[in-house]
Amino acid sequence: GQQLNQSPQSMFIQEGEDVSMNCTSSSIFNTWLWYKQDPGEGPVLLIALYKAGELTSNGRLTAQFGITRKDSFLNISASIPSDVGIYFCAGQLRNTDKLIFGTGTRLQVFP
Amino acid sequence: DTGVSQDPRHKITKRGQNVTFRCDPISEHNRLYWYRQTLGQGPEFLTYFQNEAQLEKSRLLSDRFSAERPKGSFSTLEIQRTEQGDSAMYLCATIGVGGVEAFFGQGTRLTVV
Numbered sequence: 001g002q003q004l005n006q007s008p009q010s011m012f013i014q015e016g017e018d019v020s021m022n023c024t025s026s027s028i029f030n031t032w033l034w035y036k037q038d039p040g041e042g043p044v045l046l047i048a049l050y051k052a053g054e055l056t057s058n059g060r061l062t063a064q065f066g067i068t069r070k071d072s073f074l075n076i077s078a079s080i081p082s083d084v085g086i087y088f089c090a091g092q093l094r095n096t097d098k099l100i101f102g103t104g105t106r107l108q109v110f111p
Numbered sequence: 112d113t114g115v116s117q118d119p120r121h122k123i124t125k126r127g128q129n130v131t132f133r134c135d136p137i138s139e140h141n142r143l144y145w146y147r148q149t150l151g152q153g154p155e156f157l158t159y160f161q162n163e164a165q166l167e168k169s170r171l172l173s174d175r176f177s178a179e180r181p182k183g184s185f186s187t188l189e190i191q192r193t194e195q196g197d198s199a200m201y202l203c204a205t206i207g208v209g210g211v212e213a214f215f216g217q218g219t220r221l222t223v224v
Contacts, residue, residue: 096167
């Protein structure tokens with residue numbers, strides 16, 4: 001199935017560090033969403049982006065909708081142990097109601 | 112709890128058996144999606160409904176798979192003659208009228224032995 005390119009694939013960081021991950025595509029998206037998934041659970045929505053250039057924050061999380069509408073990034077500041085998990089981007093293509101997901105970024109935070 | 116509910120959470124079945132999963136959406140969410148997720152991958156789209164109408168099906172959805180949403184509320188996903196390759200997490204997500212944010216259930220983990 002179709003998936004977005006997400007990088008990095010995994011990250012191992014120390015508590016307190018900042019984290020950045022991004023998602024790219026060759027297609028244009030109307031909406032970008034960022035999710036976090038814990039083992040054995042469904043993805044949980046973190047941030048939604050609705051228009052090109054939009055920068056949105058949710059606590060320590062900041063995400064941006066790329067100006068070309070083909071990419072998005074997510075930053076996590078001052079990481080804490082509970083940030084551990086897999087982060088997925090998801091985009092909604094034009095003229096469709098379905099979400100396409102990225103391949104995921106696995107985040108490990110060490111004390 | 113008013114979130115998306117999936118049942119069962121786990122299912123172990125023998126190859127060749129049929130299985131059925133259920134998804135109860137957030138109340139009044141008119142769009143309902145099924146995704147499949149294998150280990151190390153992101154969720155992959157299978158199919159979606161707007162109310163009771165099934166509007167799109169992925170090529171991943173072979174003829175052994177069928178999904179229904181008979182009254183536009185809960186949905187079922189049935190897999191006939193299961194194969195080991197069907198082992199995965201099956202996720203349901205719903206979106207409200209005019210919205211774009213998809214809310215996921217906890218998933219059903221299927222293991223075919």
